[in-house]
Amino acid sequence: MRSDPHGSAFDGPDPVATTAAGSGPSASAGPTSDRPGEAHDLARARRQLLAGGSRNHRLDAPSLRHALVDLHEFWLTTKGNELGIRPDSGFAIVAVGGLGRREMLPYSDLDLILLHDDVDPALVSEVADQLWYPLWDAHIKLDHSVRTVPQALQVASTDLTATLGMLEARHIAGDVELSHLLIGGVRRQWRTGIRSRFDELVDQARTRWARSGQIAHRAEPDLKNGRGGLRDVQLLNALSIAQLTDGMPGLGPDAPGGGLALAHRRLLDVRTELHRVAGRSRDQLRAQDADEIGAALRIGDRFDLARTLSDCARTIGYSVDVGLRTAGNSLPRRGLSKLRGIPVRRPIDEGVVEHAGEVVLARDARPKRDPGLVVRVAAASATTGMPISASTLGRLSDSAPELREPWPKGALSDLLVLLGAGSRAIPTIEALDRTGLWGRLLPEWGAVRDLPPRDAVHTWTVDRHLVETVAQAGGMATRVARPDLLLLGALLHDIGKGRGGDHSEVGAELAAQIGGRLGLWPSDITLLTEMVRHHLLLAQTATRRDLDDPATVQMVVDKLGGDALLLELLHALAEADSLATGPGVWGDWKSSLIGELVRRCRLTMAGETLPVPDPIDPMLVDLAADGGVHVALDPGTSPHTYTVTVVAPDTPGLLSHEAGVLALNSLRVLSASLGSHGGAAINSFVVAPRFGSPPQAGLVRQELIRAIGGEIDVLDLLDVKEEEALARQVLEDRTGAAVPVQYSQAPPRVIWFDVTGGDASQGEAIVELRAEDRLGMLSRLARVFERNGADVRWARVSTLGSSVVDAFCISMADGGTRARREQLESAILAVVPAPEPRKDEPAAE
Template identity: 40%
Template sequence: MPLTPTSSLAPSARERLTQVGRSRAERTRAADGRLRSLLSDAFAATGIPPTAGGVSVVALGGYGREELSAASDLDVLLLYDDRCPDVAAVAERLWYPLWDDRVALDHSVRTVAETSEAAAGDLRTALSLLDARHVAGDAALTIQLRTTLLAGWRRTAPRRLPELERSCRERAVRVGEIAALLEPDLKEARGGLRDGVVMRALAATWLVDVPQVNIARLRSGLLDVRDVLHEVGGRRPTDRLRADLQADVAAGCGLPDRDALLRYVYHLGRTMSHTADIAWRRAGRALAGRSVRRGSRTRPRPGPALTPLGPGVAAVDGEVVLAPEARLGTDPLLPLRAAYAAADHGLLLAPHTADRLGSTPATLPTPWPAEARRLFTALLGSGPDLLAVWETCDQAGLVNDLVPEWDRVRCAPQYSPVHRHTVDRHLLDTCVEASRLVRRVYRPDLLLVGALLHDLGKGERGERGDRDGEGGEPGRPARDHSVTGAEIAARLAPRWGFDQADTATLVLLVRHHLLLADTATRRDLDDPTTIRQVAAVVGDADTLDLLAALTEADARATGPAAWTPWRAALVGRLVGHVRRHLERGQVPAPGPLAQWQRALAREHVPGVVVEPPEIDGEPFRITAVAPGRVGSLATVAGVLALARLSVRSASVHTDGDVGVSIWTVAGEPPDPAVLRERLDAALSGRDQVAPRVARMDATHAAHGRPGLTAPADVRVASGASAAATVLEVRAHDRPGLFHQICAAVAATGCSVRSAHVSTWADNAVDVFYLTRPQGGPLDDGVAAQVAESIRTALDDRGTNR
């Protein structure tokens, strides 16, 4: 069910705000009546017949939009032409009585041509004139003015819209965003009343479809709050919702407290900002398309074609939509697939698509299947494009299906100036920051989910933060949000399909996400007891890496004051001490082969067995047998990649002179006989796999977003094994990644004793046990050379992208 800003208001608050809106309408009607009466008196005094024409009174700006507050100026234009014999006398009869009444008047006297010239010369004037509304006099003259102004606006839109968008960005930088300010400016801040005016102007260009009914509803909500703010402000009304006025404004709006007021205002502003972002993106594409059509000598092509992005999901004209074959209402993965496709490709998730998905839900089973969990964590790891996609999903009511506890943090204010954003936006910003740190951890999915969950315990009355500078609203009892968040994580993680061990890790991350920052800044790092206490909490080095990355992501998302070089150095020093105290656990070795797999290895070289998935669409297993020579593993990986199979995990075993690899893959289950023939052709050299995989990677890269993936991280895990050298590779996943790494290892002459491939979100974490041809670990120098060879190969591929 799509969300609306008023959906959480109590009936009493809705009634009170409705009364405020009625008062605003009454002020407009009163002003209209006064001006009509004054113009009638002016006609009588000057002897001009009312039916003569040639003069009209036009309301502009906020008055033209019928948005008069108690503190608003009366913006009035006296419009005339050569049929009016004495416009100066008419003007005097209009303005002087208003001045005598101490009305704040912004007036002008112009012809249609003069008004059109003023609009052409100044953007702000043009916006005000677009809201021209007839009040009294010659209605035909007002219609002529509006027709002229709108025609000029539409004609000059390609030139003026970039200027208007630039001014909006500059204003946002100067004033800030409504949902990021403890004292937001309801008019000028991003997402405020000024943006609503801009959206009206954008709609007037006819270039894009702007949801004007929604914009009007959002503006009405902000105007209601501003009207109450002006009443509370007394003789010095302000558009800034000052902290010392918030409690009184909340009461005037029928809301229980300032927390409820800020949530309401933030929701209005966030929705306005999101709507404006969508409109500007579409306007940009429309202007670009118009330029291409005008510059092309060819006939315009028919409408844009659908580009498939996944089952039931496609892209068209820069937006992700549902494909014709989409199983709406019966495919529970469809919303996640659409959201991830949009974020991964940097596209807009079409609002009407999100609304359709939200109004026709297909419930995910509990616990979630593995593919749902993969799509969810991949969405969280998609970087900055997560923000717009998540907001679209939230506006459509999809987020509550994914994270039932999201209501508690949606638009929840944070009363510390250290924080830049509301609780929900902070959680998403932490995911964005964590997506840049996934190379540092063995389980990126746990880092990303921990980022989403870490402050979910905030939002309800009484929760507080524990970092320096944080805190709940003054006067409220303090309660540790980390404890509440850990309880929420313990409920949500099993629902999302995480097993008991992963759930315990997520609970630990949420419960102790402030541990490193607090300890580093409040304890003696040279005291052995301090180190032992932290080590006892984290338990192992992998969890320490997760907690360290979450600490940094959380602090960076909070604001510059939370992650200074001093704090970063202290946390780094603490992590180093704890790491040295802990004994790094061995990378898990592959489990023993099943009896049938050993039999396959003895009887069939090459051999392939495909175990079909238990549920259609779920990952499945493939066992492949190949000669245990250097390079065979790369060949098998290449054959699987060319079969359009996405690797989720794999383990490799060497049994004598035969290699047995067990793969968990996603895709369409292949015919085992066909796959065996392809493997045989590749192993015998009849089919050159490497060039074909390279071409597939190039195609994949061409549809991605160049420059947005971090460089590969290749490291030697010292002391992880006494029998082999353990090499860890973290890189952005792509179809031919595992093949490329194996080929780079083979080129060095090393043997792969075993390998462990994991794909978390859109990142691969591959661990290789390497030995010399005659067995035993590599020399340190050789290991460093192998690591550098792999790093160079992956970076070259990244550059080619």
């Protein structure tokens, strides 16, 4: 008598347990004449379905899956009835895996559980043999187990993989009550124990993603295990069964592209055809099979198939992000977390608040009446590092109107804040894109969305490459005089792809169109257009032409029209573009060649334009004659912006007091023009309230008089306010670890320009600061100048997204020696945000 093929893994009287997947005796392991051969008919029917079906007609992918499900269910039901597996027999056949989900693929394993109600082991073994052996003899891959309900529940309580499989179990034949005991018991056990198993579930998913990569950005993706694959859909189903999320978190059927359900079906169709083309079970889509699969599904060639897969995977990936976040927030609280109470809603910006670690709309927000709310929400998400809640994205998608053309200045400023957030902008833009909001802001984005690269050196799809370039450019914002144009150029440099023709020329036309819609000045539109048109010029020239040939340098200078600013922007864009393309694209060799080309072009162009002060309004000159303190607050040229004009005696520390009072009243300085006349300072600030309405001009005047009189120290108050803000912007993950969410993206720079013909003895110079913004930045800088004996004659202050480009014309009492300049520069750098520490470097103590 042959040995028991099932082995034993349980203590107790029942010797039946699980064997390894697909294992079992071959046809030669024992006599086969006494075992029915109907499974050969099952195998033959499977082959006929794959060959084209009974009517010599090739079934499409969904029909093939349905036919395979029906075929296997019919065989199991018939075979079970023959073996006495009936409603009152104490036996039940339960399907898990593909058959359990009704997603049977051509070469998927048949995953079955034979349940029994503590039946005599000898009978169990006999029934199992007569059920499994015909399948093995027919060479049908089988993953099987034989258990009682308590045994199955015991396995589910300790083995997460087994649990996830049993959550998808489905009754096939036999005692339906026995099947329901298992299915109901596993689901109940999963719901009650999810708090202790959630971390393991997340860790398992992340390990799988790290091993298999992202489907959207792999040449040969793993459709089952990769990020955005079929395993992730099963993960969402498990969270839904645990009652932590709904069935389609984030993206329902009304979402752009059809949402999660359609993405799931498309991915299943591709994997079905992959099995059919490969002639065996396969999870990884090989490049040589892509054209055939794309044609079979009527998608197109391999590039069209890659675009479809990217869309599906990113839709599923976004849904998983939302599902895990929602599930984490929905977990039953225990320990000290029960004492924390209801999460507090904290304001971030006008109409935008933080709630439970997510960016949500304020209760009084009116999306239908506030077109700029979408960009404001996105900017808040990117700068704080908190995700936008799925309900907020859904509400904005349903009701937010399109921005009028040209955009209000506030909306453009918020867009620049978003783009300047570095890598934190990537998940925010991805969330906007998956919900249709990004395409509403940039309709031209549709042509590059999920567009696969034609060159193998590219890591990302074209749209993701653009966003990655923006993230890289954020770290270079202080290297250029116009960080706003650098960020916009990075976002649009490949926008012309996917439309035919030279993508640089097509993109330049689109950039001009987009720049006009965004409300850029005509001169800025011209610069942006030329950036897109010539974004490959430096790299191609430096690596393909002789730099020692004067004609090479002159050719570049001529194409750029001798514009030194355009050259500076293209230099930074070339580096950001290369870094965002793929590993090894940017290196010392390429960097040195482009750097040398740029150096020679600058020498040929020769000369830089110095900043100049803005003219003073004659009416303000008349107002300054009375020697009093005057404050006016008027609506700006766009919604949510205001102009604050201050006329006061030019006393030491006045600028620091003015800027500090504005910051204390939650007024962010977008730009400023500072001047003086006849002993009076005449300063104008364009400001935007961080939230709510601005204070009355009279209140600002009273606080300014108190600051001038020494009754309050604005910098001390600013330090307290900044510490409170940073404390609120620290998120706590599930382990309780604090994670800072606001960093500087680029190292600050201080640039000196002599305005007296290089005679440093007169001590007059222009100091230009390029840095990341912070609370009360202008007030802090003004105090630095005061304490270092530098008198500010005039200034031009610009806040471009999250960056500032501030120019101060100063005179220094001691002549502005090199040592005094170095001392002042060090003091300036001490009050601006420090660069974000690299991940491989420890943060400063």
